[in-house]
Amino acid sequence: MLDAFREYFDFMEQLGRLLEQLTELEKEKTAAVRRDDLLGVDNCMKQEQALSLTLRAMDRKRETLLAGMGLRDVALSGLVQNSPEELRPEARAAAEKLRSRYVLYRSAADVARTTLECNLHQIERLLADEAYAPANRGSIADIRA
Amino acid sequence: MGNLSTFGTFTMARLGIYASQYALNVTGNNISNINTDGYSRQSLDQTSMNYGAADRYQSKYDVRANGGVLATGVNQLRDQYLDIRYRNEMTKVGEMDAKLDGLNQLADIFDEVNKGEDQAGVLEARFNELIQVIETQHQDQNTNQDDIDKIVRSAAEALAIQFNDYAKQLETLTENKIAEFRDELDATNTILTKIRDLNASIRKSEVFGGSALTQRDERNLLIDELSEKIGINVLYETENLGDGVEVEKLKISTSGDPERVLVDGIYAAQLSIAKTTKGYDANGDEVPPKDATVARWETVENENFNLNISELEDAKGNLDPADPNMTKQVFSVQSLGDDASDWDKVKNVVKRLTFDNSGGTTAAQKAEAYEKALNEQYGFTTSGTGGPRFHVSDTEMTDGEKAAGMYVVHFHMGPSGTEYNFVNIDDERVTQLNDTELSGGLQAMRELLTEAGEYSTAATLSRDDLAYDADAATKRGIPYYKAALDTLARKFAEVMNEANTLPDEVVYRTNKAGKFVDETGAVLADQTDRSTYVLREEYSYYDGGALFSNSGNTDDTEGITAANLSISHSWAHGSVHVLQSTQENATSRANDNLAHIIATLTKDHDFVYGSNTTGVTSFKGTFQEMLTDTIAGTLAKDQNITDTMRDNYNTTADELYVDRDAIMGVDLNDEAMNMMQFQKAYSAACRLMTTYDGMLDKLINGTAV
Amino acid sequence: MSSFRITTNGLYRNYRSNLYKNNAQLSDAMTTVQTSRKFNTYAEDPAAASKAWRLRRAYWRTGDQIDNTNYVISKYESAYTAMAAVVDGDSENRGLDGIISAVEGLSDAAGSARNALGKELIQTAENVVSMMNSKYGEDFIFAASDGANIPFTWSDSGKLLYRGIDVTTPKTAYTSEELGVTKTMLAMEKPLSQTEYDEAHTAGTVTEASYDDYKAAYMTRNKDYESFDAATADYAKVVKYNDAKTSYESEHPGWKFENAVKLNDMAEEITYLDIGLGMQEDDDGKIISGSAFNSAISGLKFLGYGEDANLVMVMKELGEIFSRADPETGAYESTDDRTRASELLDRLHDGIRYSQGQHVQLSADAKYLKTNLSQLETNKAELNTQITETEDLEMADAITEMTWAQYCYNAALRIGTQILSQSLLDYMS
Secondary structure (H helix, E strand, C coil): CHHHHHHHHHHHHHHHHHHHHHHHHHHHHHHHHHCCCHHHHHHHHHHHHHHHHHHHHHHHHHHHHHHHCCCCCCCHHHHHHHCCHHHHHHHHHHHHHHHHHHHHHHHHHHHHHHHHHHHHHHHHHHHHHHHHCCCCCCCCCCCCC | CCCCCCCHHHHHHHHHHHHHHHHHHHHHHHHHCCCCCCCCCEEEEEEECCCCCCCCCCCCCCCCCCCCEEEEEEEECCCHHHHHHHHHHHHHHHHHHHHHHHHHHHHHHHCCCCCCHHHCCCHHHHHHHHHHHHHHHHHCCCCCHHHHHHHHHHHHHHHHHHHHHHHHHHHHHHHHHHHHHHHHHHHHHHHHHHHHHHHHHHHHHHHCCCCCHHHHHHHHHHHHHHHHHCCEEEEEEEEECCCCCEEEEEEEEECCCCCCEEEECCEECCEEECEEEEEECCCCCEECCCCCCCCEEEEEECCCCCEEECCCECCCCCECCCCHHHHHCCCCECCCCCCCHHHHHHHHHHHCCCCCCCCCCCHHHHHHHHHHHHHHHCCCCCCCCCCCEEEEECCCCCHHHHHCCCCEEEEECCCCHHHHCCCCECCCCCEECCCCCCCCHHHHHHHHHHCEHHHCCHHHHCHHHCCCCCCHHHCECHHHHHHHHHHHHHHHHHHHHHHCCCCHHHHECECCCCCEECCCCCECCCCCCHHHCCECHHHCCCCCCCCEECCCCCCCCCCCCCCCCEECHHHHCCCCCCCCCCCCCCCCCCCHHHHHHHHHHHCCEEEECCCCCCCCEEEEECHHHHHHHHHHHHHHHHHHHHHHHHHHHHHHHHHHHHHHHHHHCCCHHHHHHHHHHHHHHHHHHHHHHHHHHHHHHHHHHCCCC | CCCCCCCHHHHHHHHHHHHHHHHHHHHHHHHHHHHCECCCCHHHCHHHHHHHHHHHHHHHHHHHHHHHHHHHHHHHHHHHHHHHHHHCCCCCCCHHHHHHHHHHHCCHHHHHHHHHHHHHHHHHHHHHHHHHCCEECCEECCECCCCCCCCEEECCCCCEEECCEECCCCCCCCCHHHHCCCHHHHCCCCCCCHHHHHHHHHHCCCCCCCHHHHHHHHHHHCCCCCCHHHHHHHHHHHHHHHHHHHHHHHHCCCCCHHHHHHHHHHHCCCCEECCCCCCCECCCCCECCCCCEECCCEHHHHHCCCCCCCHHHHHHHHHHHHHHCCCCCCCCCCHHHHHHHHHHHHHHHHHHHHHHHHHHHHHHHHHHHHHHHHHHHHHHHHHHHHHHHHHECCHHHHHHHHHHHHHHHHHHHHHHHHCCCHHHHHHHC
């Protein structure tokens, strides 16, 4: 049983690292959006997709592991309570670390989302305006009054 | 456990309960203050209780436990390194913000991109229109001279009015900026006063053992705010109040070199715009203030907007006995005073000065050396006893003053006292900050108001004999743009007037000796009265003269600026016309001079910094290039750079804010976690109590007596 | 710099900062698209803005030059048309060609026509003069730079005057520019040489005690000159002028040298017009010829001037001789008339050829101006394109780019929100 928990702690560490990777990626994406660097955004998206596949796989592993420990449907917050007495300090540390990484990721993802949404909103407004604004001047008027 | 008494365990449990409770209170306080501006996260200081005193014979096999936990105080979580970094960055942000703000307002005037009809600009378009009417005037063949004048004049007038308008806008901008500078100065002074008062209240609280955390937060916020206005250094010193009582003393000084102290614990200084004393002689002309001919003094605000730091005072107006600024005191001649009380002022002020007393060995020798130095410094005679001069006395001092190297200094008026009795050193002693000592928003505003860039002259650079900013010649504020616009207006007027004027001796009758003569050849009585000159026959058509002047009421071409550029009185009233030709016996449609005017309007000119005689060519190009490339273009580049720099500083400041907040800020998740932790600790301590209770029960009731 | 702990307020500040930056950026983008300009302030793109001002200035100036060219083309065309009526003739007149062939066709055999031809010549001469006095708008076309005043008039004695000067005044080689004398110089007294001084001093007409004193006094009296040497240099010009005048007036008794010089000056009159040849002045402030167009058309130059060199006067005199001939036989009144007529016939021939040449030149000039005009118009269009390229946004590109951005951002958003599975979210919550 202890081994199962230790294995799970290892897994949490891995998951945490993955989240850290994703966090960096989100920051990069935000920066790219701010620069209006579409190629950069595109590149981030591709990496994101790859990482999200890994994340899916890990998620399934998590479910298997938790089931193995008899902790199916127990959330991270319940991990410590459900850990064996002697592993609790370790569990607490692992849970806290994972949680902080998760929070970091969420905040970075939120920033990226806000930035993207704002840009999109403005672009949509512009494109809507453009539909009836014949703004494109082929040539300038005779500038001499 | 040998050193813990039987019931001591209960104490331990109780302490645990107390500590957890305190900790929960602190957490609760943190959570409720999450939105309080400037709130620093607090944490409970806990120490393990240790009975270490009687362990002399401690066996290494003995098992020891400490006696529980003590909550020793509540602390704030702040990282002073990050505070410093953040404030340094905010100084730069404040500086760039103020600078960019000013530059943007200048651009509202000078940036003609996308302005005007068909985006053809404003003043730029006026130039084009003027060239156009002269270029194509010949097409209206029925035009007589008056009609040509009318057309050209109205284009020229539009141009002049635009110049005037720009100058006026610059004037308004300057006024607004000065008002803004004063407001900022007031705001800065308010912050300094508030910090001083907070220092006093924190000190009071500390004397009685409190930690005054709320006041500290408030003070930190104010320091943050101050850092945007002035570059500062913050220092926390310890002040010994005697009897082993030590309290913290906050010292804030400017970050320049030398550092000037703004706040010294419960004392704070105030900033004001420095004053300059100007002297005027009996005719009302300005003369050096120490000149013997001075009849009247006037104290005005310094044109360079140098700042003065007042003496450090506490809330009750008591002076800081250890005022560190005053050792570097500069004192100035302020106003005429001839009553006896002024003597006291002289004495008092100078007495406060510490000085280099290395000259000589005896007190008398030292006094003599100082007297000489002082008189040299202020330009008074250093020999003899006559005339106005300082006299340093070594006999009127207390022992303490002697020890501090202080001497009583008198000021001696000359034998003809009323003639020279001008010196009265101001009551209010101040330290004047020179050009390079300030940074931050206030400095940026000062620079905007004073820097003339390449138009700086030796005189403006060394105003008030204070050290000037070596970079001043590359810093461009409102004066630069004003000078550049004036240069353009003046050059334009000069060139146009010259193109429309022939030398008197060419067009007017002279005799062989070069004297002006009348129709009969008789020499004119008054050779300087131009109204009596008679045109030569071949120039009988001539009606040239100045087209532009410094006022619509005259033909005076002296001192033309953008603000006063006008159509000359004579042109406006038809006695001067645009010269179409400058040839002898010019024919009706000869247009050589119109061609010359166009060539002049479109050719390169040398624009000169400062006055024409001493200046250096600043720019060679057409009038319009001067306008769009040198004036608007320089501004645009400055804006561009400042904007980028502001962004950079802002980004760093944002990052530092987040970093700093990571330490001092409250995070709900964190606190929630803490709450759970402390709650568990509380439960555990309670449990401990029950356990011991059980144990003791066994011991007391379970063992036979 | 990365933090290990991002607090609630730290996040909030970041949001605010991002929002501000985004809004500022997008507001710039909005202005850009709405004004369809690449930059809206100088500071946005100083280099492009500076270039745009230069281009706009050139564009404006080119417009002025096109106006000027159009004006001068019309003037030249009017001049050409006016001349054509005389040179080529019309329903009422034979034209110069017709006259030439009529005169050349004259033989003694057909002498009887001489009389009528004489009248026609006189008539044609008068026609030519009124043609030369025709106007374009309010200005006399052929008046060179004196468009406001009538160029040709007849004197009471039947002489043709150009601005009051007899066009038959015998020619001189000098122009006033070549002579380089001013009125002041002409009024200058002649400096005496040492020998002349000695004589005059002896005679008592010069009072200065020494030649040096005399020189100093001379300099005071002739203050316009820098030194005695320079005065003599200037005086050399006066001497040269006086020599030229004396020799001219002895060669052509009754004629004034000043008038001959003036005719040369008037034939060379210039009115400058900026038609985009890069009008520029030399260091002395004089327009460099060739950098501006000379739009003055001089009737004097067209008809010729000098002794027997003016077409009108040649026609008129010949006409008068012919008129004096016997109406029946066409015989000349005198042998002098015969000799003179033969001389004048040659002159007439030359004159007409010359005038025809001038006429052709007018049309060549007009053609040149038209080429110039089309060049200017091309320049203007080119400048317009350049201004547009510098200042204006290519909307299609901007929109395509934005549409792509829209697509890209949407995809990024979708992927971003799908990274965390619901079960993980639940687990972490």
